[in-house]
Amino acid sequence: MALGAGYSSKSSPLETGLHKNGRRLTPQRTKVLDLFQAIGCGNHLSAEEVHAHLIQSKARVSLATIYRTLRLLVKIGFLHELELSEGCHRFELLSKDHPDHHHLVCINCGRTEEFESDQVVVAGRKAAENQGFKLIESTLNVRAICPNCL
Ligand SMILES: [Zn+2]
Numbered sequence: 001m002a003l004g005a006g007y008s009s010k011s012s013p014l015e016t017g018l019h020k021n022g023r024r025l026t027p028q029r030t031k032v033l034d035l036f037q038a039i040g041c042g043n044h045l046s047a048e049e050v051h052a053h054l055i056q057s058k059a060r061v062s063l064a065t066i067y068r069t070l071r072l073l074v075k076i077g078f079l080h081e082l083e084l085s086e087g088c089h090r091f092e093l094l095s096k097d098h099p100d101h102h103h104l105v106c107i108n109c110g111r112t113e114e115f116e117s118d119q120v121v122v123a124g125r126k127a128a129e130n131q132g133f134k135l136i137e138s139t140l141n142v143r144a145i146c147p148n149c150l
């Protein structure tokens with residue numbers, strides 16, 4: 001995608017952060033990041049799922065450490081944190097190739113689908129401009145019940 005003027009320039013963590021922040025990445029943090037890079041964009045994992053994956057690959061790490069690691073990776077710009085329903089936080093890879101997108105989430109089972117809507121992005125930008133805010137992101141989380149749970 002060509003970089004449209006007017007979009008906030010979120011620098012890609014994969015291009016800039018990994019080397020600059022490399023020394024801040026302990027083996028555990030790298031493992032968590034590797035997992036997200038392996039599953040790719042568009043996948044949304046809870047801390048419990050990340051933990052389960054790492055345990056499967058024989059990493060000895062506590063859920064509390066995973067929580068801390070995820071928060072840190074959000075802070076330094078590798079991951080994006082979503083609060084999709086009350087108390088349900090999921091994390092996804094932050095990437096320039098995967099621009100502003102929105103989430104349709106089942107409040108029962110947590111199934112998450114992505115969709116794109118220029119209207120939401122435009123509405124967010126307008127609202128920000130009207131109030132003199134600098135836009136960071138404009139995303140919509142739609143809470144719903146999936147066909148399986150209906
Ligand atoms: Zn997403």
Ligand SMILES: [Zn+2]
Pocket residue numbers: 106107108109110111145146147148149
């Ligand atoms: Zn469901």
